[in-house]
Amino acid sequence: MGNLGRLFASALAKLPERPPLTLVVHRPDLLKQWLAVPGVVLHPPEYDASGQSQGDSTPRITDVDVEMWSETPPPHTDVHAAEISPIRNLIIATKAQDALPTADWVRRYLGPDTAVAFAQNGMNKLWPPYGAIYSKARYHDCARSPLWLACVVTHGVYSVGPFASVHASPADVVLGAVDKAGGRDARKAYLVNQILAASQLEARWAPRHALWLLQLEKLVVNAVINPLTAILRCKNGALFAVHAGEDAVDAVLPRVIDQLLTEASAVLRALAQHEIRTGSIFGDSTTSDEASAAELAQRLSFASLRAMVYRVGELVKDNSSSMYQDAQAGKKTEVRDFNGWIVDMARYLESVAATDSKTLDVSGHQIMVDLVEKAVPLTEEELGEYSFSIKEA
Ligand SMILES: NC(=O)c1ccc[n+]([C@@H]2O[C@H](COP(=O)([O-])OP(=O)(O)OC[C@H]3O[C@@H](n4cnc5c(N)ncnc54)[C@H](OP(=O)(O)O)[C@@H]3O)[C@@H](O)[C@H]2O)c1
Missing domain, CATH: 3.40.50.720 (NAD(P)-binding Rossmann-like Domain)
Structure with a gap:
């Protein structure tokens, strides 16, 4: 209710x-x-x-x-x-x-x-x-x-x-x-x-594979907007506001958002490839051919996810995210189900050898989980002091 x-x-x-x-x-x-x-x-x-x-x-x-x-x-x-x-x-x-x-x-x-x-x-x-x-x-x-x-x-x-x-x-x-x-x-x-x-x-x-993809994309939006608004205690639009006079490369928020998206994209692309190989999501659809696999990789690419997050961010700019409201009310948040899920999925994919022997970097998402659970509001500058550095996409 x-x-x-x-x-x-x-x-x-x-x-x-x-x-x-x-x-x-x-x-x-x-x-x-x-x-x-x-x-x-x-x-x-x-x-x-x-x-x-x-x-x-x-x-x-x-x-x-x-x-x-x-x-x-x-x-x-x-x-x-x-x-x-x-x-x-x-x-x-x-x-x-x-x-x-x-x-x-x-x-x-x-x-x-x-x-x-x-x-x-x-x-x-x-x-x-x-x-x-x-x-x-x-x-x-x-x-x-x-x-x-x-x-x-x-x-x-x-x-x-x-x-x-x-x-x-x-x-x-x-x-x-x-x-x-x-x-x-x-x-x-x-x-x-x-x-x-x-x-x-x-x-x-929606057919099963389409629903799965939509849920993944919504997860990415939630894993960016929710924890950042909860940590900074701000409305959604503040994350995407143009920082007047500030060099975009040095601005904290665009940098943090890009790292979260880079990490999420790597995990989701590895997951999609794994699902195509094992056939558990795409086995009964036409999505398993090579062209569709490329389409999937494109949809989960850093550039596509970034464009989607900024598009949704503009649409919901006047709203307060549910995680911001929960954080303010001192309630338990869904951060473990958003960013925590991405961290857990990275470890799962490594454990089933689905990452070409590479370790998936999800340190930004882990920082989100830790900071939201610490429940101490930060300024943008204070957030920037955490080790956010963009790795190659
Ligand atoms: N609200 C939105 O606009 C919106 C939009 C899209 C997606 N969502 C997602 O939808 C989900 C629900 O969001 P919400 O805003 O509806 O949350 P909410 O208002 O907190 O509703 C969840 C309700 O479930 C109750 N509950 C928990 N365990 C229960 C049980 N065993 N039996 C009966 N009731 C139980 C909670 O009661 P207590 O609080 O008393 O424990 C609470 O009233 C979340 O995952 C959210 O991210 C929300």
């Missing part, structure tokens, strides 16, 4: 043949708050969050079930406690670090007839190589595991209170299957059809 949970719930509730919706919370106080003032509210972009608006006309969505899933009995006597039923359709809209633990926690209610859609930023944990290992360990065989789906979400939503968010920047959702679906036709799943039909989500279906 965070921001994306509210967005998905509101969008699904507007369907002409609306599916039954159950909102799941995991804290007793949220259940209490719901009982006191029931309803999910997703305000439109023009909503004035400062409270200066004339009245509040956004409808509340109240005709939904609310459940708190817990292993301990409910503290209130006015709620009904029961074992939950097997789950057929589940959207997991937690932060990245809670997503797989949540799916794992409810695994005895999931099975081959379940579809689970993850809505996190960062790479989904069920992509190769670990997805098949996880499904086999937990469900004995991929054909008996749920249908794992992932959404790449570009909408911007921020919270203005319990069960209330502002849909600040409407954009889109790309949805697809993360695993090979054990021979099932993922596109025909009920959950997929509901998400695609919910017009507010602007969702479209």
